[in-house]
Every structure is written in structure tokens, then in C-alpha cells.
Amino acid sequence: MIRLGLCCKFEEQPIKFYTTTATALLKLNKEEALHKISDLCLKNAESLQKALIYCARNNIGSFRVNSQILPVKTHPKAGYDIEELPESRAIIKAFEKCKSIIKEHHLRATFHPDQFILLSSPNDEVTRRSIADLDYQAQVSEWIGADVINIHGGGSYGNKLQALDQVARNLKRLSKAVRSRLTFENDDKTYTPQDLLPLCQKEGIPFVYDVHHHRCNPDKLSVEQVTKLALATWDREPLFHISSPKEGWKGPNTNRHHDYIDIKDFPKCWRRLNITIEVEAKAKELAIRHLHKSNSF
Numbered sequence: 207m208i209r210l211g212l213c214c215k216f217e218e219q220p221i222k223f224y225t226t227t228a229t230a231l232l233k234l235n236k237e238e239a240l241h242k243i244s245d246l247c248l249k250n251a252e253s254l255q256k257a258l259i260y261c262a263r264n265n266i267g268s269f270r271v272n273s274q275i276l277p278v279k280t281h282p283k284a285g286y287d288i289e290e291l292p293e294s295r296a297i298i299k300a301f302e303k304c305k306s307i308i309k310e311h312h313l314r315a316t317f318h319p320d321q322f323i324l325l326s327s328p329n330d331e332v333t334r335r336s337i338a339d340l341d342y343q344a345q346v347s348e349w350i351g352a353d354v355i356n357i358h359g360g361g362s363y364g365n366k367l368q369a370l371d372q373v374a375r376n377l378k379r380l381s382k383a384v385r386s387r388l389t390f391e392n393d394d395k396t397y398t399p400q401d402l403l404p405l406c407q408k409e410g411i412p413f414v415y416d417v418h419h420h421r422c423n424p425d426k427l428s429v430e431q432v433t434k435l436a437l438a439t440w441d442r443e444p445l446f447h448i449s450s451p452k453e454g455w456k457g458p459n460t461n462r463h464h465d466y467i468d469i470k471d472f473p474k475c476w477r478r479l480n481i482t483i484e485v486e487a488k489a490k491e492l493a494i495r496h497l498h499k500s501n502s503f
Contacts, residue, residue: 209267
């Protein structure tokens with residue numbers, strides 16, 4: 207069975223997630239800033255509950271949680287510990303209710319941290335801040351029962367092999383909560399499946415196969431070959447990504463995502479798999495509805 211996944215937000219549904227900026231928070235005194243953040247975090251937990259219930263009612267099997275679900279959580283000046291927030295207990299309880307919803311409706315929750323999360327950087331400060339962000343997302347993952355924190359390989363810094371060796375070294379610095387959820391995904395410019403699969407196989411890390419990225423940034427492996435190799439890296443339900451190019455495969459920039467999925471872009475070898483496929487389409491829930499109406503799933 208294919209489980210289609212919705213990514214982060216909605217196109218039409220009145221379900222919103224809230225954020226702020228470090229600049230805005232730093233204009234407030236500490237007490238005011240913590241009250242503002244507390245209110246936003248609680249609203250986001252409640253919005254996540256609504257998002258999961260919507261997914262359950264609309265045959266959407268997975269939801270990707272926005273990486274700013276706790277806004278500005280790890281900022282060096284405006285960041286905070288959850289225990290500092292006036293409504294910390296209510297916030298945690300509201301997120302834990304999400305876990306109950308996920309369990310009751312057999313859903314799945316995932317995280318896909320921002321592009322600045324790098325384990326390949328030669329700059330240790332960048333690595334330290336990346337690990338702090340992964341720790342925060344693992345904390346929320348514990349509350350809600352998310353089983354994936356998916357990242358890219360990062361930069362190559364002129365030498366992919368050396369950069370991936372740096373990734374392997376930095377894996378040892380990760381907490382168990384992060385390491386048990388960490389996955390790697392091929393990207394559309396730097397790291398192909400052929401680059402990342404050896405690392406995933408050696409380190410026991412699941413590989414998230416993005417077929418659009420592979421088509422933009424190909425290697426010597428076919429879609430069928432990568433699918434088979436990717437499936438073998440998982441010790442739980444595999445997670446893949448699907449999207450279509452906004453201007454078609456002959457357009458000037460095939461990296462850009464379309465509002466919807468062209469069913470011709472859906473690999474035939476995925477049709478009978480038991481996997482989660484996150485739909486990375488700009489029309490969000492409308493794109494998933496369109497796929498359901500195509501009678502392909």
C-alpha cells in the first residue's frame with residue numbers, strides 16, 4: 207500500500223502554522239519574548255493536531271512537520287529551552303496529543319530540516335549549530351512520535367569523498383534520539399543516490415529516494431536500481447519523494463516544483479510497494495486529492 211504524505215502546510219484548508227523572527231523577539235524584553243514564543247508554540251501544537259486529523263479524514267497517511275514548529279528555537283541569541291516558556295507543560299501536552307492522534311489513525315510524521323543543517327561542513331561552528339537543530343527536532347519527534355529526520359548530504363567543498371568522510375565522523379556526535387531517526391536524501395545539484403548510498407549502507411542509515419532530484423542530477427543508476435537499493439536500507443516503512451518540474455522536463459529549470467504531480471513522473475516500479483511517498487507539490491493537499499482522483503492510488 208502506498209501512503210501519500212503532505213508536506214508542512216495547506217493550500218486551501220484554514221490550518222496555519224505561526225512563526226516569528228529573532229529580530230522581532232530581540233526588540234522585546236525577556237519576559238515578553240518568552241510569552242510571545244509560548245503562545246506561538248501552543249498555537250502550532252494545536253494546528254498540528256488539526257493537520258493530522260485532516261490527514262486522517264482525507265486518506266493522507268503522513269504529514270511532514272515544519273522545522274520551525276517551535277519558532278527560532280535554536281537561535282544563538284533569541285533561542286530558548288522549552289522549560290523557560292510560561293505554558294511549557296501545556297505545549298508538551300498538546301504535542302503529545304498529536305502522538306495519540308497518529309497512533310489512533312495509523313498516521314506517520316516526519317521532519318525535513320532546513321538546508322542550512324550540514325554535517326559535511328569543515329566549519330565546526332556550523333556543525334555544532336546543525337546538531338543543536340537536529341536535537342530540537344528530535345525532542346519534538348519524541349513528543350509526537352515522528353520516526354524520520356531527513357537531511358541532505360550538504361556541500362561537497364570541492365571533494366565529495368572528504369565531505370562524506372566528515373559526515374561519517376559527525377554521525378558519532380549525534381544523540382540516540384537523532385541517530386535513530388536520521389535519514390539521507392539525494393539532492394538536485396550535488397549528491398546523487400550513487401554518492402550517498404554507500405554511506406547509508408555502511409552506517410545503517412535509511413536512504414530517502416527523491417526521484418525528481420535524481421532526474422535533475424543523474425548518475426549511472428536507473429530508477430529501478432536506486433529503488434531496490436534504497437528499500438534495502440530501511441528497517442521500517444520506507445520514505446520516498448515525488449514531484450514534477452514546473453515547466454516540464456524540457457523547460458529552462460527542471461528543479462522547480464509544479465503545483466501538481468504529472469502521473470507520468472510516478473515510477474512504475476513504485477506502484478506495488480508498501481511505502482510512504484511525500485508529495486512535494488506546491489498545491490499541497492489539492493495535489494494529493496488530484497492523485498487520489500486519478501485512481502492510481
